[in-house]
Amino acid sequence: MKENEFNYEVGNYRTPDGAPTDIVIFTIVTTERSSLKKSLPKRDLQVLLIERKVWPFEGAWALPGGFTLDTETVYDCARRELKEETGVDDVHIEYFNVYSEPGRDPRGWIISHAFLALVNEQLLLKRRASVDAADVQLFPVEEALKMNLAFDHRVILEDALRIIRDKMLTTTIAREFLPEEFTISELYQVIQTVVPEFAEQNFTRKITSTQSRQGIIEEVTDEDGRPKQSNLYSQRAAQLYRFRELAPRLSIYG
């Protein structure tokens, strides 16, 4: 390295003390409504938090994360941390913002890169069985927002929430919370769990029968080409659907 030229541009300014990632891991927790069987379960959007054991914010709950190494991208780091905390890989993980407010971390000048991950409950269960981690826990987002989270993690969580609420309606990320094959009611419920104000009276018809939404989902059929149905959550069996690749182009101009 040409040391003098390096110094010329970088100068003798202070350099950051670290470039960590923080990961907002969302999952939807399904709880059967015990009273009656064959009824739709309750769904709850939850976020994974870790109780800090060391200074700073000792004892407070925080988003999982860790410092990026000089041999990896921040994206690699986020995936690595996600794997460490949840045991899962190959899930939707997405970078959404940087947090660089001076003083946000008492340890020094630390610029954090925030990711959000959407993890299917089924995948999380494996990990939760294997590790008895009292210091790693899922919280309903509404509850987490009221807690005194470490660092600026409340702001990060709020930002992440805003983003998945937006994306839930404008992309097909709902698929991340659903099994491969699902019913319309499940899809509707997942959307409503993330975006409570979502209400669409003619949802079934719109998602299945309108031309402009062709290609979002398709009916699942068995080997003989007959419609495949499920009566897991209902008396009357419901048609199963799966997501296709096509997502419609949105535009405000028509």
Added chain:
Amino acid sequence: MKENEFNYEVGNYRTPDGAPTDIVIFTIVTTERSSLKKSLPKRDLQVLLIERKVWPFEGAWALPGGFTLDTETVYDCARRELKEETGVDDVHIEYFNVYSEPGRDPRGWIISHAFLALVNEQLLLKRRASVDAADVQLFPVEEALKMNLAFDHRVILEDALRIIRDKMLTTTIAREFLPEEFTISELYQVIQTVVPEFAEQNFTRKITSTQSRQGIIEEVTDEDGRPKQSNLYSQRAAQLYRFRELAPRLSIYG
């Protein structure tokens, strides 16, 4: 600072050598079609680049940017750099991604934060008059994409382009390239300049008369409440419009 605890968590790992910002500054350059007066001008999406004078990538063109100070956020830094390079402030500037590939900067471990800015041509002109900067220049984006830009700036530019193309159709950022009051044709042209494949036969009617798009723009009237028109670009005078605050909510589900 508790030095030992700091070391415990941060460890003795290497820390980054800098957290700069790179800014993709877009503008739309308008050139009158000289042949005939009263005709729509040609518009061209251009990006501001700077010729590097020092190692590394000496002589190559690069995105403007600079190192973040420990007293500011990366957002502050981007705004500061934008002001330095263009003389403008108070324009649309937005963070969009982080670039952290090891080795992306020969000077060391440098994680860059990329912003995009949309600057109205009129605002840029002031600056361009005051500074004769042969090393600061606007390039049509198509041309810039073919150049050997410094660092990973080609990738950054491609990402930025993808984002403003998407946002041009889903938000009202077109306003950033337009004067306060504009005609439908101007708006249409700006959209097409950024998204060449955009074509909407009934654009006028959709943007002015459909209920679902109420509130995007409104007619401009003079003090007496009479419609205000402009014949700057046309024989027949055209109604002037301005953007309102409301942007429609988009959803793929209806």
Added chain:
DNA sequence: AGAATAGTGTCTGTCAGACATTATTAT
């Protein structure tokens, strides 16, 4: 008159929104 842009008329098929109704099946 011709050129250049602005803006409206008209028609068909599809969709949105609101609401009611029927269908299916475990209990």
Added chain:
DNA sequence: ATAATAATGTCTGACAGACACTATTCT
């Protein structure tokens, strides 16, 4: 039968897409 969810029917007004047409004014 009842409960619970799944799915369709029906109606009105609005919109999309396509294309032709009229309007205005500078040259």
